[in-house]
Amino acid sequence: MKIDILTIFPKMFQGPFTESLIVRAVKNGILQIKVTDIRSFSKDKHKKVDDKPFGGGVGMVLKPEPLYDAIKSVGVKKKNNLYKNYYSKPYVIYMSPQGKTLNNEIIKKFSKLKHLVFVCGHYEGIDERIINYVDEEISIGDYVLTGGEIPAMVVVDSLARLLPGVVKEESSVKNDSFYNGILDYAHYTRPAVFKGNKVPEVLLSGDHKKIDLWRKSEAYERTRKRRPDLLGLLCTSKEKNRLKDII
Numbered sequence: 001m002k003i004d005i006l007t008i009f010p011k012m013f014q015g016p017f018t019e020s021l022i023v024r025a026v027k028n029g030i031l032q033i034k035v036t037d038i039r040s041f042s043k044d045k046h047k048k049v050d051d052k053p054f055g056g057g058v059g060m061v062l063k064p065e066p067l068y069d070a071i072k073s074v075g076v077k078k079k080n081n082l083y084k085n086y087y088s089k090p091y092v093i094y095m096s097p098q099g100k101t102l103n104n105e106i107i108k109k110f111s112k113l114k115h116l117v118f119v120c121g122h123y124e125g126i127d128e129r130i131i132n133y134v135d136e137e138i139s140i141g142d143y144v145l146t147g148g149e150i151p152a153m154v155v156v157d158s159l160a161r162l163l164p165g166v167v168k169e170e171s172s173v174k175n176d177s178f179y180n181g182i183l184d185y186a187h188y189t190r191p192a193v194f195k196g197n198k199v200p201e202v203l204l205s206g207d208h209k210k211i212d213l214w215r216k217s218e219a220y221e222r223t224r225k226r227r228p229d230l231l232g233l234l235c236t237s238k239e240k241n242r243l244k245d246i247i
């Protein structure tokens, strides 16, 4: 998968993209990440990329021209038609608090695309006319950050885990919270007793059928307690019957 990040603060990506899973995915050729400085497209002699808002008021707005040129430079021709082979074309995502709130379904969808382009805003945001070249606006939650860099990192990190070959044990990804619509079960490791607290007996039994059932039941039970809203979404009759059987 090819990922382009358009930002005015490229150095922010140095830490998160040069450590851990992401760097391994890049080394193994699973991910190809390019961070482009929007400033390099500024025609201004001081490399200015922002300006005062029309209509007055505080704050600055990212100007449309350098952003437009940056978007074009990574191969974007025009906005995608969502229903027409957008899988193979660059898909432009503007990280914005006003976008669709990120969830695992969106991440799954992004993980199937070939080329993602992330536009990171700053200050008051980007000139609204750039939205004409954006396929989707994505928010990482109902709060405001100073820029779109950390939100873009969140999306890239999360989707990288879903790419085949990135996480060694692919089945572990499939048991993770949200993958099947519920939370993950509780995990324990050695020692079997810690400060007087024992791990559940069943996990020491060696009976894999029983352990599997316990984990399923534990996952449903903690979802019911912590995120009952998720169970409401599992509305197929098959899932409801599974729930009845297990709890």
Ligand SMILES: C[S@@+](CC[C@H](N)C(=O)[O-])C[C@H]1O[C@@H](n2cnc3c(N)ncnc32)[C@H](O)[C@@H]1O
Residues within 6 Å of the ligand: 094, 095, 096, 097, 098, 119, 120, 121, 122, 123, 124, 125, 126, 138, 139, 140, 141, 142, 143, 144, 145, 146, 147, 148, 149, 151
């Ligand atoms: C200070 S914010 C601008 C907020 C904007 N004036 C508003 O109220 O909607 C600057 C940039 O940070 C990014 N950003 C801030 N909060 C975000 C969030 N929750 N999710 C995704 N991106 C966010 C966006 O790229 C945005 O253009």
